[in-house]
Structure formats: C-alpha cells, structure tokens
Amino acid sequence: MPPLSPLERAPFSAIVDRPPLPLPDGARMVMWTIINLEDWDINGVMPRHVTSPPSLGKAPVPDIPNWTWHEYGMRVGFWRMKEIMDAFGIVPTIAINGNVCNVYPRIAKAAKEGGWEFMGHGFMQKHMQAVPDEREDIRKTIEAIKAATGKPPRGWLGPGLVETWNTVDVLSSLGVEYVGDWVLDDQPCMLKADPKPIVALPYTQECNDVPVILDQKHPAREFRDRAIDQFDQLYADSESATRIMSMALHPYLMGAPHRSRYLREIYQHCCRRKGVLFWNGAQILDWYNRVRPRG
16 A cells, blocks of 8 residues: 555644634743754764765764854754753753764753653654664664653654655654654644554744754854744734644754844743643643544
C-alpha cells in the first residue's frame, strides 16, 4: 500500500468551521516556546553556516568556524536563554538531538531539573532523508532521551522539519504521540497514521530564528517585531477561536549577546496579556486530547 499524501493524512479543514476548543479558566490562547538543541558532527559538513570559507569553492571539513559558532550556543547561549526562561516562568519544550544527551549531559541535566519537556529531534542534526535507517535513527533518539530523563519523548520534530513519506507512520509505531513538522494550522489537528493517528501541533517557520535571521538575513529586532505582531494578531483571533502560537529558538542565534535583549522584550510584551497560557507540547497535547471532537 503506498504511503498517504499530505492531504490524505490531514484532510482540509477551515478553522472557521470548527467547534470550539475551550481552554481552562477562561484562557484564550497558548504560547509554546521550543528551544532546539543540536549536535553537529565535526567530521561532516555543518548543517548551517554563519560564515563562508575563503575561496575554497566547497565547505571545508573540519569546519572549525561554523562548528565553534554552534558550540558557543551550547556553552554560553543556552544558559543565557535559560536565565530568560526562568525569569519569566517559561517552561519550554526542547527539540533535542538524542546524542546531545550523551555529548552535553550538563545541558540535559539542567533541562530535566527545570522540568522542561524533551521532544525528539533526530539522533544527530541530519534530516530524515539523509540518515541510512530512519526507524533506527528515531529509535536511538527515543532511547537516548529515555536514558537521560527516565521516560520516552511524547513529541517529535524532524531536523529541518524534513520527513520521508513514512515518517509519521514510523513515529506512530514507536509510540510518539505528536509531531511538529506540519506547520499548517493555528490549532492542533489529527494526522492519519499507522498503527494509530498522531497529533500535529502548530510549530512555526514564521517565528523561527533560523529562517528570519539566517535565511532572510533580518536583524534580531525583526524577530522581536514579528513575534509581537504574530502574538497580537493571534490574541485578537482567539476572541472567536482558541489559537496556539509557537516560537522556535536556537542558542547560537537568540542566545547570542546582541540578540538576547529582543527575546526578553518578546516575553515582556506577551506576559502582560490576560488569558494566555505558556505551555509545553505535552500540555497542549493533553488538553487537545481532552477537548477535541470525536468521530
């Protein structure tokens, strides 16, 4: 049997036609923060670049300038971001490469002690179409997170959001309950999968520091302005229907000294509004499973 197409997995649904999805205590929207924690293999081409090599014509191996740029995020940027999360009482989800638990155990320990949710993000920072065995890569990721935290991850975000035709089925068969790769809605939705359906939570490309800063070459203040504009519009929309706003961050970007002030300013703005819940992915999943329409 051929794999399902995207529209077969997630049939079209207009948000204006749906029944209400009430939040507890009269809340109207949820803000979901995701911090991406990655392990970059120094023996390969770097997943992303802050600088280009001089006149080589191809990416160098080893790529010390770009590897150390990422490493700064793990040594320093993560901790700067954690201080901001703690100051505002934000308990985020981390999209974590399984091998980060082995290579950076101090970070995994801090996240666990902070009650942060661990979401699978591949074993290394390499997308699912590039790994030799997709099922084995996902299984190793789940086992590494389970060994570090005592429980398997409930959610999954593919590196670069890249999937194969079979990724959703593989995730379902290995017990994963939600996925963030399907950035097609402001509310969770069900994806058809084998052996059982899986929930797509509203992740983001628009309020994601990689596209905004690296791909589109905007300054960090654009990320702040975009996040605040996104929040304000979704807050207005949530008067008629519950909305989920996600914000995706990377320590080597928003954890840099000259950018971190803008992250603080985003939370300063969002925390002033009433009726906003700052939840992680598992909390959103549990709520959606309670209130979603059946049938």
